[in-house]
Amino acid sequence: MASQSQSPPTPTVADENLANQGSEVVQPTNVDQQNAREEPAKQSSTTSVFVNSQPMREEQVQNAVKFLSHPKVRGSPVIYRRSFLERKGLTKEEIDEAFRRVPDSSPTVQTSGVNQDGQLKSSPNIQQQSQQQTLQPSLPAAGVNTYTGTLSRSRFHWSHALIAVGLLAASGAGTAIIFKNSILPRLKSWVRKVVLDNDDEQLKKTDNKPTLMEEAAQAAKSAAAAAADVAKTSQEMLASKAEERKYFVEVVGLLDKQVQEMKLMTNAIRRLEGQEELRISQTSSKQLIVNDKADYDTRSVRSSSPPVSVEPSSGLHPKSYMEIMAMVQRGERTSNNRPWEVGQVQNTSTQMLQSQVHGEDLNTKAQSIPQLNGDDPLPWWQRKNVRIREIDNENEYNGVPYAASSSQQPVQQPVQRAWVPPQPPPIVMAEAAEAIRRPKPVIQKDQVSENQSVSHSSDGSDDMHSVPKLLESEGAVEGISVNSVPSSGEIQEEHEIKYDEK
């Protein structure tokens, strides 16, 4: 061990260590570690300085032997074992000694590292290397962190055995429990089958069926519940539809009534027209009053289509809605002395009738609305009317400037009586929409044209939809307008768009 390092004499420096060298040669097996460490610490030859001149520590060697004897370590590459021992602070000599003591371990790496030229070393090294040349299957030995001796090995065995026994017991208990939980019911069912064989097809079924039946029953119940829900919803739907139909029927009836009244009104109008000149003076005062009232309700009155009651009631206080409308209309007519307007009024009346004929449904419905208002003062009905009136007012505003230009707007006014709910919103929305889309003077024309188209469209299309939508919600009024506009307005807009784009 120590000799190998000191065999080649080299010119060195210190003197004091020569004696130590000699002692070192003697000391490789010296168990007295302290002396061995301290004295040879100061050494003479340069080689000795750089050589581990400390004697082998037997304790370390024994620990190394234990380590190397461990079965796990046996399977690891030699290089790992060596490096592990080196990291633990063993000197080369100690490592070699340990390897030597554990016969079947082989540090072959040393041999591979031997140089090409250079000096082969003293025999002990070679002997050691030659002895330890058997390779073993490699397993990483890095996991071994402790020196384990034979005793510990047996302990490991015992502990391993104990652990194994415990695991087996636990697994056995676990499997037993599982068996009990899972197999017992099966056995029971099986037993039942066997015992009740003769009568037991049914019983078996019942035994099995309870589970199946229960499941089926549950499924059926859920299905039934679902079906019941579906039925309920369908019934509700039907009921609502029936109600709606009832409403429709009612509205139709009311509209019919209004149609009749309108007819009467036309007759009365004709008569009145004949009598207008006579009554001008008489109705002047009434006009003022009516105008005042008209100011209060002009637009609404104008927009609304009051089926002028045939009763030319002189009473300034309107007993009924219709009476007011009639009076207002009279006032209008009286105010409108201009020939064309008169003629327009006449035309509008006829056109109104025609339009009404075309769209009786809406008329009746629209008229039914105010009637219902009078009949059933439901809040939302009233609100709707109010809004409609407001919208009509707006329409009146819009319509007034165009009164001169368009001939149909006055027509719309009486027409709007019946059509008040549906029409104004669409027109308004259309205007707003157009204003947003095309900030051009074309808007006016668009509005005029759209108003006309809308009126026609509203007459002919979506009659059923518009009214119920009105009935549904107030906010839907605007929605209706939007919906109704697209039907016609979009077409026009598309055309207009194309026109504009081109």
Next chain:
Amino acid sequence: MPVFKTPFNGYSVKFSPFYENRLAVGTAQNFGILGNGRLHVLELSPEPSLPIAEVAAFDTADGVYDVAWSESHESIVVAAVADGSVKLYDLALPPSQNPIRSFHEHSREVHSADYNPVRRDSFLSSSWDDSVKLWTLDRPTSLRTFREHAYCVYSAVWNPRHADVFASASGDCTLRVWDVREPSSTIILPAHDFEILACDWNKYDDCLISTASVDKSVKVWDIRSFRVPLCVLNGHSYAVRKLKFSPHVRNLIVSCSYDMTVCVWDFMLEDALLSRYDHHTEFAVGVDFSVLVEGLLASTGWDELVYVWQHGTDPRAP
């Protein structure tokens, strides 16, 4: 103080033993992971205001991890290249004839090269293939291969006084002292619990070795009693990459670390850290004391800069 900007990331810097104003720098592209390398030979100008001039530059196919000046020829430089080859360059020859030698025996990257200062005829190369090889300038193949380490050998340093003794620091956490005449290592020193990245001999006490490790510490050992380190120098906040004993002052150690600082220590003092230079903005991986000029330090790092300054002064001062 002059600064030199290298195109690639710096890896090593060494002062020439012949010219006090000459130094060699080994660089590698892309932090040495992949790409080319370059060996620079720089010349300091007499006036510190002037920048460092480049005397020569040699391109290599792979990164240059370390450089070593020949002690026998003033113009020969040894380069440890990442492709496993050791190349010799002669500055006196035109670039077309360089490298004059290329030794390709290592199977993995050559991490360090060191020239024998005593015999001046041989040099060592340590590699990631766990081996250290001994070469001479004239032989085409290695003289010896020392294969005992279980992991990469990061550094192999000759003893400044004893011609045949050298130490090797490895990633297997051991420091080994070898004698070239011996077939195997003579001392195995489990210096740290983590990889040892560098080692160096004391120039004045031939039995003192210092080791730098990933555990951020520098330990100084006496080979004669290597169970316990002589002292442990803590101060770096990351792994210490390189260290060097001062050739002029017995107790001075300079170390560079991944914490981007270069620290100078006096290990005999209670408060060992003398000065800390944080001029680098990346890993500081190379540092060297000049043998000819007392107190002259050079350092390089992955920030592609080479600083040369006098110990005690600010390396970034103009």
